[in-house]
Amino acid sequence: MLERIGSPGDLRALSPAEAIDLAGEIRTYLVDSVSRTGGHLGPNLGVVELTIGLHRVFDSPNDTIVFDTGHQAYVHKLLTGRGDFSSLRSRGGISGYPARAESEHDVVENSHASTAISWAAGIARGRTLRGETGRHTVAVIGDGALTGGMAWEALNAVAASNDNVVIVVNDNGRSYAPTAGGLARRLDTIRTDPRYEQFLGWGKRTFHDRGPVRNFTYSTVMHGKRALKGLIGSDGMFEDLGIKYMGPVDGHDIPQVEEALRQARAYGAPVIVHVLTDKGRGYTPAEQDDADRFHAVGKIHPETGLPIEPSRFGWTSVFADEILAAGAEREDLIGITAAMLDPVGLAPFAREFPDRVIDVGIAEQHAVTSAAGLAFTGMHPVFAVYATFLNRAFDQVLMDVALHKAGVTFMLDRAGITGDDGASHNGMWDMALLMHVPGLKLAAPRDEPTLRSAFRDAIQVDDAPTVVRYPKGAIGAPIPAIRVESGLDVLAEHGTGRDAVVLGLGPMAATAIEVAGKLAAEGFDTLAATATWVHPVPDGLTELIAGARVVITIEDGLVDAGIGEEWASFARQSGVEAEFRHFGVPRRFLDHASRAQIIDEVGLDAASITASTAAILHA
Numbered sequence: 001m002l003e004r005i006g007s008p009g010d011l012r013a014l015s016p017a018e019a020i021d022l023a024g025e026i027r028t029y030l031v032d033s034v035s036r037t038g039g040h041l042g043p044n045l046g047v048v049e050l051t052i053g054l055h056r057v058f059d060s061p062n063d064t065i066v067f068d069t070g071h072q073a074y075v076h077k078l079l080t081g082r083g084d085f086s087s088l089r090s091r092g093g094i095s096g097y098p099a100r101a102e103s104e105h106d107v108v109e110n111s112h113a114s115t116a117i118s119w120a121a122g123i124a125r126g127r128t129l130r131g132e133t134g135r136h137t138v139a140v141i142g143d144g145a146l147t148g149g150m151a152w153e154a155l156n157a158v159a160a161s162n163d164n165v166v167i168v169v170n171d172n173g174r175s176y177a178p179t180a181g182g183l184a185r186r187l188d189t190i191r192t193d194p195r196y197e198q199f200l201g202w203g204k205r206t207f208h209d210r211g212p213v214r215n216f217t218y219s220t221v222m223h224g225k226r227a228l229k230g231l232i233g234s235d236g237m238f239e240d241l242g243i244k245y246m247g248p249v250d251g252h253d254i255p256q257v258e259e260a261l262r263q264a265r266a267y268g269a270p271v272i273v274h275v276l277t278d279k280g281r282g283y284t285p286a287e288q289d290d291a292d293r294f295h296a297v298g299k300i301h302p303e304t305g306l307p308i309e310p311s312r313f314g315w316t317s318v319f320a321d322e323i324l325a326a327g328a329e330r331e332d333l334i335g336i337t338a339a340m341l342d343p344v345g346l347a348p349f350a351r352e353f354p355d356r357v358i359d360v361g362i363a364e365q366h367a368v369t370s371a372a373g374l375a376f377t378g379m380h381p382v383f384a385v386y387a388t389f390l391n392r393a394f395d396q397v398l399m400d401v402a403l404h405k406a407g408v409t410f411m412l413d414r415a416g417i418t419g420d421d422g423a424s425h426n427g428m429w430d431m432a433l434l435m436h437v438p439g440l441k442l443a444a445p446r447d448e449p450t451l452r453s454a455f456r457d458a459i460q461v462d463d464a465p466t467v468v469r470y471p472k473g474a475i476g477a478p479i480p481a482i483r484v485e486s487g488l489d490v491l492a493e494h495g496t497g498r499d500a501v502v503l504g505l506g507p508m509a510a511t512a513i514e515v516a517g518k519l520a521a522e523g524f525d526t527l528a529a530t531a532t533w534v535h536p537v538p539d540g541l542t543e544l545i546a547g548a549r550v551v552i553t554i555e556d557g558l559v560d561a562g563i564g565e566e567w568a569s570f571a572r573q574s575g576v577e578a579e580f581r582h583f584g585v586p587r588r589f590l591d592h593a594s595r596a597q598i599i600d601e602v603g604l605d606a607a608s609i610t611a612s613t614a615a616i617l618h619a
């Protein structure tokens with residue numbers, strides 16, 4: 001049946017019983033295809049019925065459905081004409097998130113969490129102002145994303161409006177791990193209350209006893225809901241804000257979902273539909289996965305859910321190991337995560353020192369400012385976060401941490417080009433932004449020993465922010481210095497002259513060695529070097545490059561106004577006359593592709609850098 005669904009209109013033509021069958025087909029398809037490509041499996045298995053209900057009740061693209069974060073939009077893609085998942089997240093294949101270029105049904109593609117209600121508020125207000133009545137706006141937001149401050153800013157604003165924004169809270173009790181915080185506890189009281197269980201059982205019995213699905217009416221839901229409301233009162237949270245609350249709704253019961261959504265659509269003012277779902281629903285390996293219900297998987301065996309390639313020892317696990325060791329020596333060390341305990345490597349530390357890890361929810365801004373508060377009391381906070389998500393808390397790094405000279409360490413995982421998650425996930429802005437923060441020190445380690453030492457150095461600094469940034473994935477063999485010159489690590493040297501000094505930052509150190517070798521093969525004398533602490537400008541840089549004809553910098557961050565340019569401007573002011581060339585990531589959004597493909601595309605591969613450098617040297 002799935003192949004007959006080319007658009008939501010086809011979906012609306014299905015009988016309720018056919019819609020239920022379709023849900024089964026979609027689950028099978030998701031498991032089959034995502035196990036081959038990798039991707040966000042658990043979240044999508046949880047929203048199959050909800051997404052079917054959304055597209056049967058709302059008329060996209062005339063109505064707008066905004067998926068918060070967007071990692072749970074696979075079912076939406078399948079129902080809006082994108083049935084080929086064979087190259088999901090690969091170059092030329094469909095994106096892992098909504099993408100305007102793919103479909104008129106996709107509106108928001110930022111994939112940074114907690115923005116959907118704000119988007120919906122703006123869209124709904126715009127429609128009202130433009131007189132486009134009859135066009136509905138829906139935000140679908142998980143309980144995890146609902147922990148983000150922006151979601152609450154938006155709820156506050158929406159409550160004051162009369163726009164018909166429908167906010168669907170997809171509550172599965174989890175972010176990656178179970179959702180943290182008071183909000184989660186509050187929502188959890190509904191899910192685990194035996195009266196809700198009874199209500200669900202009663203609803204299902206009613207449904208089956210009555211036969212045809214269409215007889216299962218909203219009054220059935222609402223009757224139960226009213227009973228619940230009096231007993232639990234957990235909807236008071238939203239209604240106190242002035243937003244109508246409906247629910248809880250069994251998110252795996254399509255008729256129930258549809259009835260609730262129809263009521264919400266007709267309500268005519270902001271309304272929350274609280275839908276309970278199970279992450280990983282219908283796929284046993286996901287349902288039984290305590291860590292994250294298969295939030296995101298690599299390629300797996302579909303029958304068992306086991307990875308096809310065991311994951312290789314990576315940068316994250318080196319950090320995990322080092323903070324664990326440091327934590328045993330220093331009681332003041334405290335780990336902070338924004339809902340990503342396991343992905344950022346804080347889980348072993350949390351097991352060993354449960355009182356010294358804080359999961360703040362998807363709340364990077366709060367994480368940073370509360371870290372400043374912790375530092376004020378004499379603790380040394382370590383906020384481990386994906387580089388792309390720290391962008392959101394730039395002001396807090398600047399004004400709360402740096403201005404107050406707080407000793408806070410930021411461990412920026414997935415820095416540089418991450419590739420397959422697309423434009424929003426590349427950690428390419430961190431260096432160019434953070435170098436403007438007064439007092440901040442930034443390290444770009446190149447291998448395991450330098451990651452360990454950078455972290456150790458960082459946690460010694462108690463009067464300024466320190467940042468250690470490292471890429472996604474497996475960590476290569478150590479890249480030892482052949483010697484230290486003027487305080488920088490020399491990694492390779494060809495000849496005694498200095499036709500070119502090639503400076504590679506972090507993981508680009510390996511590229512610098514390659515480029516130096518290739519240029520040497522063309523007859524030039526070269527030196528490849530690096531520094532672990534790249535900002536402020538390393539002492540000794542000008543000495544090292546004095547006398548070079550050409551100086552090359554290679555970084556996997558923004559090249560315009562990046563670290564290389566900072567170094568060059570400093571060196572020029574110190575009288576260095578060499579010609580500089582900077583290689584890095586261009587100032588544009590990068591489409592999803594593998595890291596290697598993007599490196600080639602933006603000219604960060606050794607061959608391209610060698611060719612450009614040789615051209616200068618020959619000139």
Ligand SMILES: Cc1ncc(C[n+]2csc(CCOP(=O)(O)OP(=O)(O)O)c2C)c(N)n1
Pocket residue numbers: 043046069071072111112113141142143144145146170172174175176279295338339340362364389392
């Ligand atoms: C600002 C930001 N921080 C962190 C993330 C990483 N992240 C992606 S999905 C997710 C959990 C989302 O939980 P929820 O909204 O409940 O959706 P579910 O996966 O449970 O359906 C997190 C933390 C993000 N996308 N954006």
